[in-house]
Amino acid sequence: MTEYLDVDVRPILRSGGEPFSMIMAAVARVQPGQGIRLYAPFKPVPLFDVMASKGFAHSEQAIGGGDWQVLFTPADVPATAAEAAGPISDKWPESEVRLDVRELDPPEPMVRILAAAEQLGPGETLTALLGREPVFLFPQLETRGYNWLGGFLPDGVTYELTVRARS
Numbered sequence: 001m002t003e004y005l006d007v008d009v010r011p012i013l014r015s016g017g018e019p020f021s022m023i024m025a026a027v028a029r030v031q032p033g034q035g036i037r038l039y040a041p042f043k044p045v046p047l048f049d050v051m052a053s054k055g056f057a058h059s060e061q062a063i064g065g066g067d068w069q070v071l072f073t074p075a076d077v078p079a080t081a082a083e084a085a086g087p088i089s090d091k092w093p094e095s096e097v098r099l100d101v102r103e104l105d106p107p108e109p110m111v112r113i114l115a116a117a118e119q120l121g122p123g124e125t126l127t128a129l130l131g132r133e134p135v136f137l138f139p140q141l142e143t144r145g146y147n148w149l150g151g152f153l154p155d156g157v158t159y160e161l162t163v164r165a166r167s
Contacts (some may be wrong), residue, residue, distance in 0.1 A: 002073050003032060010067065013041055023047070035073040043048035043068050046133070053151055095162060097126035102158065107124055110137045113163065117146055121166035130159040137161075 007026045009019035026036050038044065047070075048058050048104070056072040063069045086097065097116055101109035113128050115136075120126060141148050141163060150161040 002035045004035045004071065006037050007040040008038070010039055010041050027051075030074075033074065035071060038072065040068050040070065040072045041066055044070060044140070046142060049133070049151055053149060085105060095125040095126075095127035099128040100132040100160065102129050107136075108141065113137060114140060114144070114159070116142075117144070117163050117165065120163075122165055123167040124160055125164045127160065127162045130161060131157070133159050134161060 003150045005026050007023060009022065012019040012022065023038065024038075030036065036051075038047075043060055043062075047125055051058060052075070055075055057075040058072050059068055060068055060070045095122070099112060099116060101112055104112070109128070109130050113126070113134070116126050116128075133152070138148065145166050147164045147166070148161060148163075152158065152161060
């Protein structure tokens, strides 16, 4: 049974603060087999990909009054974004295909990424730079059997997505 570190970011957010560093500090403290139980005043969807990239699966539950409880549990079996618990370069080959679709209007980035993914050989990857998180692309990639890993770059504006064809 997984033990959870409790992280309640509701007071920080209600006072106008930014809780991301507190959450990442909790991630750094997690011991093998532990997870994080997060309490937030909204469903923290952007955090799901960040935590997946660190090897955590999530489950969320509304707990009333607009508040949410999210359990981040270590992912034993890699899947989609959780596949790369470490840097992509440790798990996936360097992408030879690179797309910069930041200046394109939706749905063109999704169309171009899916078309490029169709050209990948088994286990090959492509990397795309986007101007926003491609939330509508993720289910399309999964339906087609691709794994993916993504997140915002330090500039906070550019979303980097790496797509891998199954081996």
